[in-house]
Amino acid sequence: MSPCLTERTLMLLQAGEGSAEERAHLRACPRCAARHRALEDDLGLIADALRAGPPPGAAHPRLRWRAVAALAATVVLALGGAWMWRAAQVPPPGGGNDVSALVEDLAGTLFATPEAPATGEPSAVDEAAGFDEDDELALLFEEP
Amino acid sequence: MKPTASGQLDHDALYRAQHGRVRSLCRLLLADHHEAEEVCQEVFVKLFEQRAAPPAPERWLTRVAVNACRDRRRAGWWRRWRERGRELVETEHVARGPTPEEAALGLEERQRIWRVYRRLSPRQQEVFALRQLEGWSTDEVAETLGLSSGSVKRHLFRATHQLRAALKGTP
Numbered sequence: 001m002s003p004c005l006t007e008r009t010l011m012l013l014q015a016g017e018g019s020a021e022e023r024a025h026l027r028a029c030p031r032c033a034a035r036h037r038a039l040e041d042d043l044g045l046i047a048d049a050l051r052a053g054p055p056p057g058a059a060h061p062r063l064r065w066r067a068v069a070a071l072a073a074t075v076v077l078a079l080g081g082a083w084m085w086r087a088a089q090v091p092p093p094g095g096g097n098d099v100s101a102l103v104e105d106l107a108g109t110l111f112a113t114p115e116a117p118a119t120g121e122p123s124a125v126d127e128a129a130g131f132d133e134d135d136e137l138a139l140l141f142e143e144p
Numbered sequence: 145m146k147p148t149a150s151g152q153l154d155h156d157a158l159y160r161a162q163h164g165r166v167r168s169l170c171r172l173l174l175a176d177h178h179e180a181e182e183v184c185q186e187v188f189v190k191l192f193e194q195r196a197a198p199p200a201p202e203r204w205l206t207r208v209a210v211n212a213c214r215d216r217r218r219a220g221w222w223r224r225w226r227e228r229g230r231e232l233v234e235t236e237h238v239a240r241g242p243t244p245e246e247a248a249l250g251l252e253e254r255q256r257i258w259r260v261y262r263r264l265s266p267r268q269q270e271v272f273a274l275r276q277l278e279g280w281s282t283d284e285v286a287e288t289l290g291l292s293s294g295s296v297k298r299h300l301f302r303a304t305h306q307l308r309a310a311l312k313g314t315p
Contacts, residue, residue, distance in 0.1 A: 008301050015275065015300065017282065046307045047277055049257040051168065054175040072264070 005032045016038055155192055157199055163188065165278075166209050172273045173213035175262055183212045206278070207288050210270055217266060253276075253311065260310035264303050271299040272307070 002025050006015070013026055026032050035041045048131065166187055170180035185208045191201070198204035210286045261269065267289070274285045275296070 007305065011301055011304050012297065015297075017297075019209065039304075042308045042311050043276060043304070046257055049254045050172055050261060050273075050277060053171055053177065053256065054258050054262075055251055066260075090275045127283060 004029060007035075008040055010036050014043065053096075158191065158205075159188055162176060162202060164207055166205055169206065169209055169273060169278065170213055172261075172277065173210065173266075173269055174216060175258065179216060183209065183216055203284070203288060206274070210274075215268075229311065256313065257307060258309045260306050264306065265299075268299045268303040271296055272303040275300050276304075311313055 002021065005022060005025060009022055010026075010032070011020060013022060027035055163184065167180055167184040170183045170187075171177060174180050174183065187205060190208055191205060202300070232275070238258075264272070270289055271285055271291075274280045274288065275282065282293050282296050282300075285291070286293045289298075
């Protein structure tokens, strides 16, 4: 005789499936036949319980976990937000003066332009070329 | 239930014949009497909106009901949680005698079975309900839920194994 049937095979046979060999074993083996009857009885009881509808206190066990998870997430977010807000209120060590000075220096270096002097004095380029404003005016009013 | 010769559905007859079954299925999948009734009504409204008769109205109803329950479970958990207290109070105050099923089963045993059933994955619940309670064949369940036969058998085996453990008090 073939070895006794597994629980899975018994369930398939109960569901009207399984091979001819397995059915033959079920007919011949008293132990497997008893297990098969026990499975059918259990399924009958389970079906009755489910058909009778949910009893008080049995509904939505997953919702409790979801509610707890949602609550935990809310608490974590609230604590995180409070901690970040508190951290933003406290000035960094050293008062931040060093950082301000560094930023000003950096801005001065980056945005500085070679401006021409606005005081009317000749620039170094003009002096090097020997150019004089008075000479130019004199040339304009000089009669030919 | 077959469509009339003109291809029109006899909605009233179909409602009378299938309403109890669809409501029971929804109650199994939602574990909530009120929501099961709501979803059942939605399902029949969808049926009434069908101008042409679906090829197999019973199976069509089941498929729509399973999908509607799945949507409801996914979207409305917070609402069920909010209204859970109300439902339990109402359930406890229903004045009626025990049904034969309730008499055969202790309340504690029933609670255990339902608790484990609700812990099964939605797929396992659907497969168990259609295969074991509705008596559909494996191929019909597979076709309706869009699964392979192997998947249906696997879900059914796991669900049965856990529910039997619950029945023996060792979930």
